[in-house]
Amino acid sequence: MLREELVELLSPEGLTLLDSLPPYESQRDVMKLVASLRADGHSPALVAAVLTQAKLRAKAGGPGGKFGEFAGRMLFTEAGLEQATRLAVAARHAVRYRDAGIHRVADLGCGIGGDAMALSALGLEVTAVDRDEVTAAIASYNLAPFPDATVEQGDAESFDIARVDGLWLDPARRTAGHSDTRRLTDSVDWSPSLDWVFNAASRMPVGVKLGPGFDRELIPGSAEAQWVSFGGQVAELVLWFGSLARPGITRAALVIGGSGAHELTAPADSDDEPVGELGAFLYEPDGAVIRARLIGDLARSLGGRMVGDGIAYITADEARPTPFAQCFRIIERLPYHEKDLKAELRSRGIGTLEIKKRGVDVDPAKLRTRLALKGKASATLILTRVAGRHTALLAERLPVQKSEL
Structure with missing residues (x-):
C-alpha cells in the first residue's frame, strides 16, 4: 500500500465507504461493485483502496482467519x-x-x-x-x-x-x-x-x-x-x-486446535525411544512436538516405540488419547513396489487416497497420479522405513483424540 492510498483510505469518505461495503464475494460481484462505486463519483484510487481492504478483512475474519470478528474494524496490508x-x-x-x-x-x-x-x-x-x-x-x-x-x-x-x-x-x-x-x-x-x-x-x-x-x-x-x-x-x-x-523448561510444544490448547514441556530435548516392532497403531506427532524434539517423551506417554532411527513416527499396540499426535490404525503392510501397490489398492476399490511419507524419497502427488486410483473407498497410505526397510502401510485415520496427557 502506498502512502497516497492510505491517505485516501483514512479520510472520512474512505472509512465510511469501507464500512458500508457488502461482504466480499466473487470477482464478478466485485466488478459490479467497482462500476457502481465509480458511478457514484468515487475516485479510482479510493475504490481500489477500499476494495483491497474489504478483501483483506474477509481473509482475516473468515474461516481460518487470524483475527475473527475483530477483523471487521481493522486495517491491513497484504504482507502485514x-x-x-x-x-x-x-x-x-x-x-x-x-x-x-x-x-x-x-x-x-x-x-x-x-x-x-x-x-x-x-x-x-x-x-x-x-x-x-x-x-x-x-x-x-x-x-x-x-x-x-x-x-x-x-x-x-x-x-x-x-x-x-x-x-x-x-x-x-x-x-x-x-x-x-x-x-x-x-x-x-x-x-x-x-x-x-x-x-x-x-x-x-x-x-x-x-x-x-x-x-x-x-x-x-x-x-x-x-x-x-x-x-x-x-x-x-x-x-x-x-x-x-x-x-526448568527449555523446550516446549504448544498445540492449539479444536480441543483447546495443550502443551508438552521438558528441561531439554528428549531422548527417542528405541526402535521396536510395528504395532497395530501408528502416531504422527504434531509438528511442534517434532520441532521441539519431544518425540521420545510423547512415545513414552503412549507406551510406544520408534518406527525407525531418525523417523518421526511412533508405533504402539493400543490407541491412547492424545492431542499431540494423529493416530492411524494399521490395516495391512503392503508391498512397497509401485506396481504391487497399484494392484492392491485397485483390488480394494480405493479411489481416494491420502499419502503420507517420512524417510523415503517420493512425491505423493506424482505417485497418486501414477496409481490411477478407482473406486469409492478411501484410505491412508503411509510410506516410511520400518526398522530400516522401506515399507508401505495401508492405514485408517482415527478421529482426533481430545484428552490431554
Whole structure:
C-alpha cells in the first residue's frame, strides 16, 4: 500500500465507504461493485483502496482467519496480515507478560499491531514501534480503541529500552514492502538484528517470535524455546528470556486446535525411544512436538516405540488419547513396489487416497497420479522405513483424540 492510498483510505469518505461495503464475494460481484462505486463519483484510487481492504478483512475474519470478528474494524496490508500473529496465539503471549508482573511493554517491529492489541487488551501499557510509515499508521488505527497503547514510527534498535519493563520482538525477516516481499536469510540483516535481540535479552525480560525452522544451534541456553502449532500447522518459534521463561523448561510444544490448547514441556530435548516392532497403531506427532524434539517423551506417554532411527513416527499396540499426535490404525503392510501397490489398492476399490511419507524419497502427488486410483473407498497410505526397510502401510485415520496427557 502506498502512502497516497492510505491517505485516501483514512479520510472520512474512505472509512465510511469501507464500512458500508457488502461482504466480499466473487470477482464478478466485485466488478459490479467497482462500476457502481465509480458511478457514484468515487475516485479510482479510493475504490481500489477500499476494495483491497474489504478483501483483506474477509481473509482475516473468515474461516481460518487470524483475527475473527475483530477483523471487521481493522486495517491491513497484504504482507502485514501474512506476517501477523494469530490473535488466539497473541493472547497467550500477552498472558506471559501479565503473569510475570510486567506493566510496560515495547512491541518492536509491531507490524499491523496484532500482538500489541493482545497486550493492550490485558491492560498493559504498550509502545508499538515500526520503521515503515504506512505500517505504523495502520497499527495506530488498529490500536486506537486502547487508551494505553501508543505507536511510534522508528527503528527498533534505536528505541530506548529503559522506557519499558519488557520487550516483545518480531524481527523483520523480509525485505521492505507491503506485498511480494522476500525472506532475508542472514540474521544480521533482520530488523532488529539477532545480536541486538540477544543483547537486550541479557538485560531484561524479552519474548522474540521467530520462524519455526530457526536454526536450533543459535538458541541460547538461557532461553525457553516454545514451538507453537495452530490447526495442525507449526506457526512460530518463540524464545522467552528472563522472568518470561518458565523455570526448568527449555523446550516446549504448544498445540492449539479444536480441543483447546495443550502443551508438552521438558528441561531439554528428549531422548527417542528405541526402535521396536510395528504395532497395530501408528502416531504422527504434531509438528511442534517434532520441532521441539519431544518425540521420545510423547512415545513414552503412549507406551510406544520408534518406527525407525531418525523417523518421526511412533508405533504402539493400543490407541491412547492424545492431542499431540494423529493416530492411524494399521490395516495391512503392503508391498512397497509401485506396481504391487497399484494392484492392491485397485483390488480394494480405493479411489481416494491420502499419502503420507517420512524417510523415503517420493512425491505423493506424482505417485497418486501414477496409481490411477478407482473406486469409492478411501484410505491412508503411509510410506516410511520400518526398522530400516522401506515399507508401505495401508492405514485408517482415527478421529482426533481430545484428552490431554
